[in-house]
Amino acid sequence: MISSLQGTVAEVNLNSAVIDVNGFGMLVQATPQTLSGLHTGREARLCTSMVVREDSMTLYGFETAEQREVFETLIGVSGVGPRLGLAVLAVHEPETIRAAASDGDDKAFSKVPGIGPKGARRIVLELAGKLVPLEDKNQPTAGPSWKPQVLDAMTSLGWSEKDATSAIEQATKDAPEVAARGDVGEILRLTLRMLGQDGSKSSRAAATKVPASR
Structure with a gap:
């Protein structure tokens, strides 16, 4: 499969061009816009797609x-x-x-x-x-399934959503293996520990409210 061509433009026709690649003239079909950017005697590079039929093999060229x-x-x-x-x-x-x-x-x-x-x-x-x-x-994908549960527990303890989100992200960044396991209670305890809250009555109470991840 030929995925790209780079060489000297030998010919530019109405619907096609010939690219000289180390002495081999490669015929490429292309759109008028692509052909307008090719100039005889100049170097050119095209992304290509080869279409194979029973009686032919045709190259189609593209700028990108x-x-x-x-x-x-x-x-x-x-x-x-x-x-x-x-x-x-x-x-x-x-x-x-x-x-x-x-x-x-x-x-x-x-x-x-x-x-x-x-x-x-x-x-x-x-x-x-x-x-x-x-x-x-390119839209970011949804966060991990445990995150809403941990966030809800944090906000129920009085943290703002912004501060809770920041704390969760920092805690799991420092301990990616914990985030990978997805244990909601463990992640909550880790986040509270980072904030100096581990072992408090409120952290234990919140942990009991959060179901373990499956």
Whole structure:
């Protein structure tokens, strides 16, 4: 599998380019936007995706790995071949495609030549969950399952949520093995010990209120 090419641009055509890689001319299909950034005689690097068929092996080139990822996801949809996948990328930026797939915006895909209303609806249905906006992918995941229980016990002892959260994070940072075990009572005692509260009546009472993690 050829995942990238780097070499001298030998030719730039309407729908493709030839990249000279150590004397081998590699033909790459690409969008007009990608081709516009290539100049004959200059060095270039492209991320590539190879599509193998019974009678052919075709390379498709992209400026970024994200464009390639979106392309490869698109051609996994029934009825969407490589040429149509390139057409989608020629009309929309990768993040626009991700947003349209996530929001079920079939009209965005209808703007692509060769995709009708029915095809657009099928695309958004099949892409559901496969392409999401990068900002959603980068959202922090929920905290460990024990954290709400320990936080609730701390606030019941009179600590503010902000101070309790800070104390829990510091205590488990200093003792990651305790956090890994997920024992709610043990984590609570560790946090209170750090705050100089271990052994107090309030800590013992709070610990009895918190169920052990399963």
